[in-house]
Amino acid sequence: MEALIKKLVEAYGPSGDEAPVRSLIEEEIRGAVDRTWTDNLGNLVALREGPEPLLMLSAHMDEIGVVVTHIDEEGFLRLAPVGGVSPHLLVGQRLRFKEGFTGTVYHEKLKSLKELDWSKLYLDIGAVDGASAREKVGIGDAACLDQPFAVCGGRYLGKAMDDRIGCAVLVETARRLSRELPQAVAFVFSVQEEVGLRGATTAAYQLKPGYGLAVDVTRVGDTPKAPLSAVGLGRGPAVKVKDSSVITHPLVRKFMMETAEEKEIPFQLEVLERGGTDAGAIHLSREGVPTGALSIPCRYIHTPSEMVDAGDVRHAVELLTALCLKPWPRQKVLD
Amino acid sequence: MKELELSTLLTELSQAPGASGFEEEALEVAAGYLRPYVDRIERDPFGNLVAFKKGEAPEEGRKSLALVAHIDEIGAMVTKLEPGGFLRFTSVGGIDPRTLYSLPVIVHGKNRLRGVIGAKPPHLLSQKELEKETRLEDLFIDLGIPEEQVQQQVRVGDYITFDQAAQLLAGGSCLAGKALDNRAGVAALVVCARELERVRHQADLYLVATVQEEVGVRGAITAAYGLAPDAAVAVDVTHGEAPGISGGKAFALGSGPVIAMGPNIHPALLQQLKKLAKEYRIPHQLEAVAGPTSTDARAFQIARQGIPSALVSIPLRYMHSVVELLNLEDLLWTGRLLALLARHLEFNFAWEEEAPCT
Numbered sequence: 001m002e003a004l005i006k007k008l009v010e011a012y013g014p015s016g017d018e019a020p021v022r023s024l025i026e027e028e029i030r031g032a033v034d035r036t037w038t039d040n041l042g043n044l045v046a047l048r049e050g051p052e053p054l055l056m057l058s059a060h061m062d063e064i065g066v067v068v069t070h071i072d073e074e075g076f077l078r079l080a081p082v083g084g085v086s087p088h089l090l091v092g093q094r095l096r097f098k099e100g101f102t103g104t105v106y107h108e109k110l111k112s113l114k115e116l117d118w119s120k121l122y123l124d125i126g127a128v129d130g131a132s133a134r135e136k137v138g139i140g141d142a143a144c145l146d147q148p149f150a151v152c153g154g155r156y157l158g159k160a161m162d163d164r165i166g167c168a169v170l171v172e173t174a175r176r177l178s179r180e181l182p183q184a185v186a187f188v189f190s191v192q193e194e195v196g197l198r199g200a201t202t203a204a205y206q207l208k209p210g211y212g213l214a215v216d217v218t219r220v221g222d223t224p225k226a227p228l229s230a231v232g233l234g235r236g237p238a239v240k241v242k243d244s245s246v247i248t249h250p251l252v253r254k255f256m257m258e259t260a261e262e263k264e265i266p267f268q269l270e271v272l273e274r275g276g277t278d279a280g281a282i283h284l285s286r287e288g289v290p291t292g293a294l295s296i297p298c299r300y301i302h303t304p305s306e307m308v309d310a311g312d313v314r315h316a317v318e319l320l321t322a323l324c325l326k327p328w329p330r331q332k333v334l335d
Numbered sequence: 336m337k338e339l340e341l342s343t344l345l346t347e348l349s350q351a352p353g354a355s356g357f358e359e360e361a362l363e364v365a366a367g368y369l370r371p372y373v374d375r376i377e378r379d380p381f382g383n384l385v386a387f388k389k390g391e392a393p394e395e396g397r398k399s400l401a402l403v404a405h406i407d408e409i410g411a412m413v414t415k416l417e418p419g420g421f422l423r424f425t426s427v428g429g430i431d432p433r434t435l436y437s438l439p440v441i442v443h444g445k446n447r448l449r450g451v452i453g454a455k456p457p458h459l460l461s462q463k464e465l466e467k468e469t470r471l472e473d474l475f476i477d478l479g480i481p482e483e484q485v486q487q488q489v490r491v492g493d494y495i496t497f498d499q500a501a502q503l504l505a506g507g508s509c510l511a512g513k514a515l516d517n518r519a520g521v522a523a524l525v526v527c528a529r530e531l532e533r534v535r536h537q538a539d540l541y542l543v544a545t546v547q548e549e550v551g552v553r554g555a556i557t558a559a560y561g562l563a564p565d566a567a568v569a570v571d572v573t574h575g576e577a578p579g580i581s582g583g584k585a586f587a588l589g590s591g592p593v594i595a596m597g598p599n600i601h602p603a604l605l606q607q608l609k610k611l612a613k614e615y616r617i618p619h620q621l622e623a624v625a626g627p628t629s630t631d632a633r634a635f636q637i638a639r640q641g642i643p644s645a646l647v648s649i650p651l652r653y654m655h656s657v658v659e660l661l662n663l664e665d666l667l668w669t670g671r672l673l674a675l676l677a678r679h680l681e682f683n684f685a686w687e688e689e690a691p692c693t
Contacts, residue, residue, distance in 0.1 A: 221415070227472075228414055228415050228423045228472060229414060229415065230414060230415040230416070230491045241412070241491065241492030242356070242412060242425075242427070242492065247355065247356035247427075247547065247550065250356075253492075268491075269490055269491040269492045270491070270492075271412055271413070271414045271425055271491055271492055273414070273425050283381075283553075284553055284556045284557060286557070286560055286561070287379060287380050287381065287557050287560055287561035288379065288380045288381030288382075288557035288561070289380070290380070
């Protein structure tokens with residue numbers, strides 16, 4: 001699975017420009033499902049057919065990045081964020097465009113780093129002047145962080161673990177599923193999560209699932225002076241209770257916890273104070289969809305080096321596999 | 336409904352625990368009060384409670400009106416078990432850290448556990464700490480039981496609600512308590528249902544108690560899609576006048592319901608509400624809201640192809656505290672106004688052509 005994770009996190013795919021990630025995943029998952037298609041917004045759906053209720057699993061393909069807003073006569077590029085990017089984290093970082101060329105980020109002269117904002121930041125792609133810069137780049141072109149995957153003890157490091165690790169968990173789960181499933185499963189690789197859960201909104205409307213389950217990363221409280229959170233690396237994937245976008249449906253949460261206990265898979269319970277996932281969009285689709293989320297604990301989210309635990313990833317695959325193989329309740333959820 | 340009964344209704348609704356996503360008990364109280372007056376009561380897939388009262392118009396072309404009040408209240412949730420058995424928590428909806436220190440709470444663990452919100456006492460605070468605003472991180476919950484027992488009884492994600500009895504204040508016209516935002520609205524639906532008991536109405540009526548409003552009008556989003564009514568009125572609370580709060584942002588207690596106007600509100604629905612209030616001498620006030628209102632009306636207006644929506648609010652002081660305060664008369668008038676609308680609403684929402692300005 002390491003090779004798959006490496007390929008996925010190193011791929012280029014800021015929100016709205018996910019095509020390279022989509023082709024990669026389509027190739028990896030094609031043999032494990034009945035059919036795949038790409039919808040109007042660019043979500044990739046890989047379907048395992050089966051009886052109702054349809055279980056929609058969602059991991060987002062997009063990553064945070066930047067977009068070029070201006071090219072000056074000296075050949076320097078000005079940037080705007082795509083998703084939640086801090087300008088402070090970009091200083092000295094390399095950024096990569098879809099075509100593969102890179103540049104480095106620095107800032108104008110500042111009295112103090114506190115003054116740093118997007119207007120003071122620029123990208124240098126090595127162009128000698130504006131004209132040669134414009135030969136390579138246009139206004140609106142996006143770039144992602146450029147950082148190789150690394151194995152670091154029992155942990156994985158890389159950019160875009162948020163949420164390519166979720167994509168890897170979905171692909172690996174699809175490969176492990178036996179021929180017959182108790183219900184249909186849609187593996188959705190969504191676009192534009194980082195800019196407002198946009199892909200999952202339309203994917204859920206289109207699929208009309210009986211249940212939804214997002215697989216994404218979550219913040220942890222196990223680093224020095226971290227915000228108060230009971231979630232840590234290496235204690236198993238987290239069953240989400242609440243974040244800013246969703247309160248997990250109590251029956252879905254119970255179903256997830258019971259399944260983990262039956263299979264003796266370690267898990268944690270997660271209450272995330274800030275942040276959301278595709279679950280937020282799925283559960284509000286049409287008349288409402290009972291939805292939960294399985295989270296991979298992750299340190300340093302939205303930095304070039306997001307860190308997850310290999311054991312947590314393995315256990316997430318085991319739990320998700322068990323959840324696909326177990327029949328979900330068919331009756332009305334509430335009366 | 337006599338005033339005494341009204342205070343009992345509101346007290347029962349107020350005291351039922353029902354933080355967003357955890358509304359079962361409060362919904363049971365509401366269902367109990369609504370049941371005698373309606374044809375059926377159902378829960379939709381998201382958990383909203385829908386009480387249905389059939390209209391008398393012929394089925395073909397019969398219109399429907401939804402009266403919508405959210406039943407969830409603000410609360411908290413356990414985020415971490417600290418050594419010593421203390422609990423850290425986060426907010427469910429917009430709780431105000433200034434109001435929390437020393438409040439009694441219920442932690443809904445394996446059992447219902449009584450606790451209090453603790454913090455460092457003022458004697459031990461440094462000057463700097465005294466000047467700082469209270470943050471959630473400074474507070475914790477103390478259940479008064481040993482750590483091992485806490486670990487057996489409580490998990491991350493357990494709900495916390497405020498443990499506060501509703502009080503009828505001096506004079507008997509005002510009631511103070513937790514969760515009156517928006518159990519007052521739900522109580523107004525009950526008053527409306529009771530008013531309609533002896534009255535014929537043409538349109539189908541949905542009386543809806545929505546869930547998860549305080550975390551982003553979520554119940555209303557799915558209820559609006561699922562019910563697809565021809566018109567909707569949200570019933571919620573707005574700020575009551577008090578020292579330092581007045582002038583268009585706050586409304587007098589005891590002067591009747593507040594009818595909202597603005598882009599969230601369909602003008603034809605607004606006109607009919609105002610006309611009915613005037614005709615039937617229901618005291619009322621007007622509130623201008625510039626954008627989408629922070630109520631279920633914002634979700635109903637943009638559901639499906641768009642649903643003509645309005646908002647009627649009950650003035651209330653100290654919103655999002657455990658001593659939210661309102662006048663029972665306002666509640667009664669609100670219920671009556673809603674019943675009048677259910678009876679007389681004309682479903683003509685066509686936009687009139689107007690001559691261009693010269």
